Amino acid sequence: MTHRIAVIGGDGIGPEVTKEAIKVARAAGASLETQDFQLGAAHYERTAEVLKDETLAELMSFDAILLGAIGPAIGSTTVPSGILERGLLLKLRFALDLYINQRPFLTLDPTLTTTHKPVDMIVIRENTEGAYVGEGGLLRKGTPYEVATQGSVNTRNGVERAIRFAFDLAQSRERKLLTLVHKTNVLTYSGDLWYRTFLEVASEYPAVITSYNHVDAACIYLVEAPERYDVIVTDNLFGDIITDLAAAVSQGIGYAASANINPERTGPSLFEPVHGAAHDRVGTGEANPYAAIRSAAMMLDFLGDTAIAAKIEHALAVLPPAGATTTEIGDFYVERVTH
Amino acid sequence: MTHRIAVIGGDGIGPEVTKEAIKVARAAGASLETQDFQLGAAHYERTAEVLKDETLAELMSFDAILLGAIGPAIGSTTVPSGILERGLLLKLRFALDLYINQRPFLTLDPTLTTTHKPVDMIVIRENTEGAYVGEGGLLRKGTPYEVATQGSVNTRNGVERAIRFAFDLAQSRERKLLTLVHKTNVLTYSGDLWYRTFLEVASEYPAVITSYNHVDAACIYLVEAPERYDVIVTDNLFGDIITDLAAAVSQGIGYAASANINPERTGPSLFEPVHGAAHDRVGTGEANPYAAIRSAAMMLDFLGDTAIAAKIEHALAVLPPAGATTTEIGDFYVERVTH
Ligand SMILES: CC(C)[C@H](C(=O)O)[C@@H](O)C(=O)O
Numbered sequence: 001m002t003h004r005i006a007v008i009g010g011d012g013i014g015p016e017v018t019k020e021a022i023k024v025a026r027a028a029g030a031s032l033e034t035q036d037f038q039l040g041a042a043h044y045e046r047t048a049e050v051l052k053d054e055t056l057a058e059l060m061s062f063d064a065i066l067l068g069a070i071g072p073a074i075g076s077t078t079v080p081s082g083i084l085e086r087g088l089l090l091k092l093r094f095a096l097d098l099y100i101n102q103r104p105f106l107t108l109d110p111t112l113t114t115t116h117k118p119v120d121m122i123v124i125r126e127n128t129e130g131a132y133v134g135e136g137g138l139l140r141k142g143t144p145y146e147v148a149t150q151g152s153v154n155t156r157n158g159v160e161r162a163i164r165f166a167f168d169l170a171q172s173r174e175r176k177l178l179t180l181v182h183k184t185n186v187l188t189y190s191g192d193l194w195y196r197t198f199l200e201v202a203s204e205y206p207a208v209i210t211s212y213n214h215v216d217a218a219c220i221y222l223v224e225a226p227e228r229y230d231v232i233v234t235d236n237l238f239g240d241i242i243t244d245l246a247a248a249v250s251q252g253i254g255y256a257a258s259a260n261i262n263p264e265r266t267g268p269s270l271f272e273p274v275h276g277a278a279h280d281r282v283g284t285g286e287a288n289p290y291a292a293i294r295s296a297a298m299m300l301d302f303l304g305d306t307a308i309a310a311k312i313e314h315a316l317a318v319l320p321p322a323g324a325t326t327t328e329i330g331d332f333y334v335e336r337v338t339h
Numbered sequence: 340m341t342h343r344i345a346v347i348g349g350d351g352i353g354p355e356v357t358k359e360a361i362k363v364a365r366a367a368g369a370s371l372e373t374q375d376f377q378l379g380a381a382h383y384e385r386t387a388e389v390l391k392d393e394t395l396a397e398l399m400s401f402d403a404i405l406l407g408a409i410g411p412a413i414g415s416t417t418v419p420s421g422i423l424e425r426g427l428l429l430k431l432r433f434a435l436d437l438y439i440n441q442r443p444f445l446t447l448d449p450t451l452t453t454t455h456k457p458v459d460m461i462v463i464r465e466n467t468e469g470a471y472v473g474e475g476g477l478l479r480k481g482t483p484y485e486v487a488t489q490g491s492v493n494t495r496n497g498v499e500r501a502i503r504f505a506f507d508l509a510q511s512r513e514r515k516l517l518t519l520v521h522k523t524n525v526l527t528y529s530g531d532l533w534y535r536t537f538l539e540v541a542s543e544y545p546a547v548i549t550s551y552n553h554v555d556a557a558c559i560y561l562v563e564a565p566e567r568y569d570v571i572v573t574d575n576l577f578g579d580i581i582t583d584l585a586a587a588v589s590q591g592i593g594y595a596a597s598a599n600i601n602p603e604r605t606g607p608s609l610f611e612p613v614h615g616a617a618h619d620r621v622g623t624g625e626a627n628p629y630a631a632i633r634s635a636a637m638m639l640d641f642l643g644d645t646a647i648a649a650k651i652e653h654a655l656a657v658l659p660p661a662g663a664t665t666t667e668i669g670d671f672y673v674e675r676v677t678h
């Protein structure tokens with residue numbers, strides 16, 4: 001089946017890595033009709049627009065969105081800090097209700113990692129609530145009495161659907177371990193809702209072995225004993241933090257893929273590498289398209305092309321040759337999915 | 340000068356490690372009049388009290404507080420989750436206005452660490468505000484429409500005094516690097532106050548080289564390139580997270596000391612290892628008193644016994660013999676400070 005894919009290459013190395021991802025996906029047999037959307041820092045500088053309502057509406061008509069990376073160069077003065085992340089990436093997550101941010105981490109070669117410990121885990125990050133809602137304000141701004149408030153909002157429905165998704169996933173895996181990560185001893189209100197909901201849903205999944213870790217302890221375990229994790233479920237902010245850490249202790253941020261999905265498929269889901277725009281690597285051939293390729297595999301799997309996705313995942317079980325450039329890495333996986 | 344020290348050994352291995360810390364401090368020449376306070380899980384189980392007002396008032400009359408660890412055994416059902424942490428540790432931080440949580444990290448032997456990269460940095464964590472204030476609530480609790488809110492409250496004064504302390508510290512160090520860690524692209528209100536205040540204070544410290552990292556990126560750097568950090572300043576919650584991570588990538592959590600201080604000395608400051616109660620290690624001799632000993636050195640330094648503190652710090656530059664027990668490690672450093 002042909003899928004209509006909106007490709008937002010975005011900024012920095014984003015367009016380079018999505019290009020390789022599409023190339024490998026097609027080589028593996030996917031039938032993709034792609035349309036490029038020029039969005040991100042350069043687009044903003046040209047038009048002073050981040051994402052127009054019409055563009056959002058147009059994106060909504062696609063089967064899926066593949067995104068490279070969004071963000072201005074470090075120290076950019078033409079793009080106000082955070083405006084692209086919030087106006088584009090977070091806006092898409094919220095507007096499309098992509099409430100699951102699924103991030104798998106797999107160590108292929110522990111000798112090439114910083115901690116030398118094999119990681120094989122998936123983080124399910126709640127993707128539409130928590131501290132990401134933008135609640136708060138600046139009271140008496142600019143005075144010595146200024147107060148900045150920043151709220152985290154967590155609904156029963158929002159928490160439960162993320163937890164339920166994580167239980168389903170854990171149940172489908174060999175080890176069937178699910179760990180809730182939060183900071184219940186300090187964040188008593190949100191922690192209470194998360195913990196209570198976790199226990200309630202757990203009672204429906206007797207085969208899943210559950211545990212709980214405070215987020216600070218989880219950071220230690222991710223470094224010292226990442227093998228204890230199989231599936232982790234956590235909130236938006238903790239998920240942001242621990243997935244970058246999980247990337248760093250597994251094969252590295254260049255290998256971390258993600259799927260921002262709406263399991264009810266009320267619209268397109270969005271697939272993107274976890275890494276940033278890395279403006280300093282543009283055109284150097286140093287951009288690693290691995291994470292974008294793996295994100296494309298997750299996209300195909302979600303779109304029902306499970307055999308093609310499995311073929312790419314299988315190809316990705318081998319690391320690219322050391323020193324290969326962006327295009328060479330793409331070619332390497334093209335070769336692997338076609339032979 | 341004799342210092343009156345309130346010793347809260349606390350739970351699990353807490354009393355074992357504070358005992359060694361006091362032993363080494365005295366051996367190094369400190370004149371300490373100590374008084375033990377039985378507080379923590381066992382005390383709560385016996386009395387249903389966490390910290391009485393009278394006890395708090397009594398603690399306030401000491402020159403300093405040395406704390407071991409607080410927290411029930413994992414899975415305890417007699418102590419409600421978080422009640423000790425909030426009712427005792429956080430209460431002391433707030434009641435005594437210990438607004439600086441200073442946590443130094445130093446790798447003594449990189450070959451014995453998980454990432455094999457030398458770390459030499461100090462984190463200044465704001466210790467009285469942010470998400471730790473307990474703001475929020477559970478709306479429509481127990482219904483399918485439940486909403487949990489959890490607020491972070493940041494005052495100009497609270498943010499500025501932490502940042503100012505960090506600038507003074509960075510200026511006194513050789514590399515003079517100060518990094519602000521936050522998540523300004525998402526937490527726009529608190530991030531704005533932190534970032535703006537950071538820039539303003541920076542203009543008074545031209546010798547300090549400043550930088551900014553998002554907390555997720557900081558986690559990657561702590562694993563992959565911790566040498567880029569000299570002094571970090573951050574908020575309460577991010578500080579909690581990244582200091583456990585910094586401990587994990589430096590010599591390990593058994594080596595992480597901390598000082599909860601009120602620089603204006605309006606009351607006693609509190610010194611404690613970063614590690615927890617580790618109930619499973621009680622009586623095994625496996626508890627590492629290193630972090631407690633280093634915390635005691637920070638205490639003596641703060642109390643003006645700078646030469647004695649320096650002597651202990653110097654002794655601590657050598658790791659304890661592999662396999663040494665809790666008491667043997669104490670003895671090892673006693674030996675080093677007396678010869
Ligand atoms: C770019 C930023 C807004 C985003 C986030 O914080 O979610 C990124 O860090 C991520 O993890 O996808």
Ligand SMILES: CC(C)[C@H](C(=O)O)[C@@H](O)C(=O)O
Nearest residue numbers: 185186216424425428579613
């Ligand atoms: C015990 C807990 C409340 C505490 C905190 O979150 O601050 C601890 O993790 C720490 O870092 O000192």
